[in-house]
Amino acid sequence: MRLLTHNMLSSNIKGVTNGFPLRIEAEKVVEKTVEMNADFLKKMFEKIQWKAFIDASRAMGYTELPEEVDPTTLESDEFLSKFHHALLELHLEEGALVCPETGRRFPVNKGIPNMLLHEDEV
Amino acid sequence: MDQINPELESINSLQITTKINNEKALKKMPSRTAQIRLMSSHEEVYEPCDDSFALVDALLADCNNLLKHCPTLCMEIGCGSGYVITSLALMLGQEGLAVNYIATDINPLAIRVTRETMDAHGVDAELIITDIASGLEKRLAGSVDVIVVNPPYVPTPEDEVGVGGITASWAGGENGRSVIDRILPVADRLLSEKGWLYMVTLIANNPSEICLYMREKGYASRIVIQRSTEEESLHIIKFWRDLDIEGDNEKASADKSAPGRLMEYVLTQLPPFTFWRCSDRDNK
Structure with a gap:
């Protein structure tokens, strides 16, 4: 699971009002190199919730991202390559996503998050 | 009279050359759809069948439009074996990650098979085990440019819906609409302003009613x-x-406007709904 996907996931348990962001418990992180596409990154930048994104990247052991960003940050090639790396090259292979409100753990195995709910959570 | 028209002969030989060139080009051209020999499978995962092929053929038929559409996020709800999302990724390409693919399925085995199928074709998607798009709806709202769905559309008793395993791939409840009717509002929420949805429907699902909804x-x-x-x-x-x-819709006007007429045209293409029950459930 990429951090792009993490940034799009919320806790889906019934009654939870503040289910975003899910806290990452990382047991195994893998890196897979992919070609960079600046246009794609710029489009994704608009959709990313930045605070959740840097917290997630830190939980994955990556601390190079700046705390504060604005659209002009995107003009820096150095920033773009860091953003690219954190967004698309880091994968949570094993671990869990934890609901910020209830503490319920959604397991991540072989890079795949399992968001299925138990009957009493739907 | 028996004389061969030299002009015609040259045209014929030209056609033959063109045909040979086309065949060469076809051999060189990488496949734009998933290949059956590279598909992974599992007895509890729905294998590509007529409905899967029809959906991929529809995407191929609309491929030029899809390429011009320049989607950023594409999604499949209920990816099963991964045949459709793999084909979509092959059609649109992934160079430089200009397109991000997301696929969901309620069956964990289906997600595993999709991963293997995609790996075998050298393409990639973010895979999530979830019910429709549960967990994604809030943050992904208004962001998805293309959604493809081959829903469980086979009419079955209501209690067969959502029992898990391979049954989840076809059991559609009354008129085969139970899951479809849950997917439609989710798709509406997820689709971007320019978003497109491609969906498989059966006559028993009453597609004209789906279009009206x-x-x-x-x-x-x-x-x-x-x-x-x-x-x-x-x-x-x-x-x-x-x-x-x-x-x-805002005006709620009863007058016959152009888009209204277009809609009527679509509806006339669909056969009238009959209360047809599908007894053979294996036919999905």
Whole structure:
């Protein structure tokens, strides 16, 4: 699971009002190199919730991202390559996503998050 | 009279050369759809069948439009074996990650098979085990440019819906609409302003009613492919947001506007709904 996907996931348990962001418990992180596409990154930048994104990247052991960003940050090639790396090259292979409100753990195995709910959570 | 027209002969030989060149080009051209020999499988995962092929054929038929559409996020709800999302990724390409693919399935085994199928074809998607798009709806709202769905559309008793395993891939409840009717509002929520939805429907699902429901939400629709097999008659329908329809709905006007007429045209293409029950559940 990429951090792009993490940034799009919320806790889906019934009654939870503040289910975003899910806290990452990382047991195994893998890196897979992919070609960079600046246009794609710029489009994704608009959709990313930045605070959740840097917290997630830190939980994955990556601390190079700046705390504060604005659209002009995107003009820096150095920033773009860091953003690219954190967004698309880091994968949570094993671990869990934890609901910020209830503490319920959604397991991540072989890079795949399992968001299925138990009957009493739907 | 028996004389061969030299001009005609040269045209013929030209055609032959062109044909050979085309064959060469075809051999060189990488496949734009998933290949059956590279598909992974599992007894509890729905294998590609007529409905999967029809959906991929519809995407191929609309491929030039899809390429011009320049989607950023594409999603499949209920990816099963991964045949459709793999084919979509092969059609649109992934160079430099200009397109991000997301696929969901309620069956963990299906997600595993999709991963293997995609790996075998050298393409990639973010895979999530979830019910429809549960957990994604909030943050992904208004962001998805293309959604493809081959839903569980086979009419079954209501209690067979959501029992898990391979049954989840076809059991559609009353008129095969139980899961479809849950997917439609989710798709509406996830689709971006320019978003397109491609969905497989069976005649028993009453596709014209589905089109009318989507029209109320501001979508125009068109049948991309209609296919009848011995057992079922399938329509692959494409939906897209239409500002004229949205305007029409707001005005709630009864007059016959142009988009209204277009809609009527689509509806006349669909056979009238009959209370047809599908007894053979294996035919999905």
